[in-house]
Amino acid sequence: MAMESAEIERLIKSALPDAKVEIQDLAGDGDHYAATVVSEVFRGKSRVQQHQLVYSALKGQMGGALHALALTTLPPE
Amino acid sequence: MIYNSHARGTLNSAMKGSAMASIHDQIQNVINENAVVLFMKGTPQAPQCGFSGQVVQILNHLGVPFKGVNVLADGELREGIKSFSNWPTIPQLYVKGEFVGGCDIVREMFQSGELTDQLGKAGVPAAQPARG
Numbered sequence: 094m095a096m097e098s099a100e101i102e103r104l105i106k107s108a109l110p111d112a113k114v115e116i117q118d119l120a121g122d123g124d125h126y127a128a129t130v131v132s133e134v135f136r137g138k139s140r141v142q143q144h145q146l147v148y149s150a151l152k153g154q155m156g157g158a159l160h161a162l163a164l165t166t167l168p169p170e
Numbered sequence: 171m172i173y174n175s176h177a178r179g180t181l182n183s184a185m186k187g188s189a190m191a192s193i194h195d196q197i198q199n200v201i202n203e204n205a206v207v208l209f210m211k212g213t214p215q216a217p218q219c220g221f222s223g224q225v226v227q228i229l230n231h232l233g234v235p236f237k238g239v240n241v242l243a244d245g246e247l248r249e250g251i252k253s254f255s256n257w258p259t260i261p262q263l264y265v266k267g268e269f270v271g272g273c274d275i276v277r278e279m280f281q282s283g284e285l286t287d288q289l290g291k292a293g294v295p296a297a298q299p300a301r302g
Contacts, residue, residue, distance in 0.1 A: 140275045141257075148258050156258035161221075164274050 096159050098126060101151070108150030109134055119163070127163040136168035143167075193250035201264045205294050206236035209251045210261040214238040221273040222261040228280045234294060266292040 098116040105114050105128075112132040119125040128147075135143040143166035148155045155162060201207050206229070212218030214226050214236070229236050241248040241260055248260070255262055255269050263270040265288060270276060279285040289295075 140278070141269060141271050144271070144275065145256060153258070156252070165278075 096123065096154060098123075101126065101128065101159070101162070104152060104154070105130060105147060105150045109146065113169075119161075124159075125161040126159070127165075129165045129167075131167055131169050133168055135166050140166065189246060190250060190253065193246050194254050197247070197251060197254050200237070200239060201267045204237040205266055205292065206234055206289070207239060207264045208236050208261055209239045209241055209247075209264075211240070211242050213240050218242060219260070221259075224273055225261045225263060225276050228276060228285070232280075232286060232289070234289060265289060265294065 098118055101116055102114045106112055109130070109132045111134070112130050114131075115129045117127045119127055130147055134146060138146075144164050147164055147166060151159060151162075208214070208222075208225055208229065210217060210219070210222035210225065212222060214230075217223035217226050226238070239247070241251060251260070251262060252258055257269065257272060259272050261273055261276075263272075263276050270285075270288065271279070276285065279288070
C-alpha cells in the first residue's frame with residue numbers, strides 16, 4: 094500500500110488551509126516520505142501537538158497506508 | 171502533562187473497551203514506575219526497526235538509563251500505546267510520565283540540546299552530548 098504525495102498534501106491542506114507543504118519521496122517508492130509543513134496553527138504549540146495536528150489531518154493513514162513520513166512542522170517566520 | 175486522550179484515540183473496533191482500558195492502565199503503570207520509557211519495536215539490545223534503533227542510539231549516547239518496552243511482543247500493547255498517546259507510530263518516548271515524541275522529535279530535540287535539558291529538568295542523569 095502506498096500513497097501519492099499529492100494526496101498527502103491535499104489531506105494536510107484540507108485540515109490546515111494556510112499550510113505550506115513540501116513533500117519529498119525519499120526512496121522513490123511512494124512509501125517513504127519527508128514532509129515539511131508550515132502553518133500559523135502551529136504557533137505556540139509543542140512539537141507533539143504540531144505533529145498530532147498533521148497526523149489527524151491524515152485521517153488515520155499514518156501508520157497504515159502511509160508507512161513512513163518524517164515530519165518537520167513549524168510556524169511561519 | 172500527559173497526552174492521554176482516551177476519548178479521541180483511534181480505538182480499534184476489534185478491541186473491547188475494557189481490554190483497552192486495562193492496557194492503558196498497564197501503560198500508565200509502566201510510565202509511572204520508570205523515569206524514562208521507550209515503547210519500541212524490538213529490544214534495546216536488538217531493535218527491529220530503524221526508527222526505534224535511532225532513539226535507542228540517542229539514549230545510549232546520552233548515557234540515559236531507560237526501560238525498553240517491546241510492542242511487537244504484544245498486539246494489544248502495540249495498538250494500545252497508539253491510542254494512549256494519540257500518536258500513530260512507534261517508537262514513543264516517555265520521560266517522567268510525559269510523552270516526549272517519536273523518532274523525528276527525539277532526534278530534533280537531541281540535535282538542539284533540548285533533550286538533555288528536558289532530561290535534566292526531569293532529574294534524569296544524562297551525559298552532556300558532544301555538539302558540533
